[in-house]
Amino acid sequence: MTGAVAAAIAVGLAALGAGVGNGLIVSRTVEGISRQPELRGALQTTMFIGVALVEAVPIIAVVIAFMVM
Amino acid sequence: MNNYSVMINRQRKWMLYLLAISVIGWGFTDYQVIFQSLIIGIVAGFFNLFLLQKKIDIMGEKAANNQTAKSFGTLSRFAAAALVVVIILRYPEQFHIIAAVVGLMTPYLVIMIDFIFSSKKTTSTKRGE
Numbered sequence: 001m002t003g004a005v006a007a008a009i010a011v012g013l014a015a016l017g018a019g020v021g022n023g024l025i026v027s028r029t030v031e032g033i034s035r036q037p038e039l040r041g042a043l044q045t046t047m048f049i050g051v052a053l054v055e056a057v058p059i060i061a062v063v064i065a066f067m068v069m
Numbered sequence: 070m071n072n073y074s075v076m077i078n079r080q081r082k083w084m085l086y087l088l089a090i091s092v093i094g095w096g097f098t099d100y101q102v103i104f105q106s107l108i109i110g111i112v113a114g115f116f117n118l119f120l121l122q123k124k125i126d127i128m129g130e131k132a133a134n135n136q137t138a139k140s141f142g143t144l145s146r147f148a149a150a151a152l153v154v155v156i157i158l159r160y161p162e163q164f165h166i167i168a169a170v171v172g173l174m175t176p177y178l179v180i181m182i183d184f185i186f187s188s189k190k191t192t193s194t195k196r197g198e
Contacts, residue, residue, distance in 0.1 A: 011147075015143075015147070018143065019143075022141065022143065026128065026141070029129075029132075030128070030132040033129055033132040033133050034132050034133070034135060037133040040071070040073075040129050040132075040133050041071030041072045041073045041074075042072065042073075043129070044073045044125055044126065044129040045072060045073050045076055047125060047129075048073070048076070048077075048121065048122065048125050048180075049180060049184050051121065051125065052118075052121060052176070052177055052180045053177070053180075053181075055121070055143065055146065056174065056177045058147065059117070059146065059147065059150045059173065059174075060170075060174070062147050062150045062151050062154070063150055063153075063154050063170055063173065066151055066154040066155060066158065067154065067158070067166070
């Protein structure tokens with residue numbers, strides 16, 4: 001029971017952080033693409049690297065949560 | 070072909086190289102447990118990478134056409150990582166958890182190293198070249 005609560009807290013907080021980070025990245029990128037569609041390739045590349053770096057941490061959190069559960 | 074398509078093709082190519090190296094290690098060395106854990110981790114990581122590239126491409130296309138994209142696929146990526154961990158915890162004799170986590174994190178290493186090399190290549194040329 002304690003392990004399940006710990007896993008839920010770990011995954012929940014990590015997903016919260018990832019959601020905020022992804023939201024910031026994606027909102028700025030979508031704004032930039034809609035202003036200048038010809039820069040889509042460069043902006044997508046920057047967004048891809050940012051989203052990948054943000055999402056690495058919650059995936060590790062999911063792994064650790066399933067290990068402690 | 071824009072630079073995003075070139076980048077994602079390069080990353081997929083490197084992931085397939087690493088997967089091939091893991092399969093060769095599984096077939097020709099004595100560390101079969103380590104390499105089959107690496108294979109399962111790299112397969113899940115490659116699925117995550119493929120999904121992320123596809124979703125970002127869809128989102129860019131929708132944003133360029135003033136439409137809205139529905140989802141970003143984060144839950145599917147978390148579920149793939151959870152599936153790998155559940156399989157490994159279910160069969161601890163056949164798999165090694167550290168190797169699988171290393172395989173799961175391989176696409177992020179590929180992305181970072183690829184970004185470092187590609188940014189060095191683009192910044193080392195002078196303006197106008």
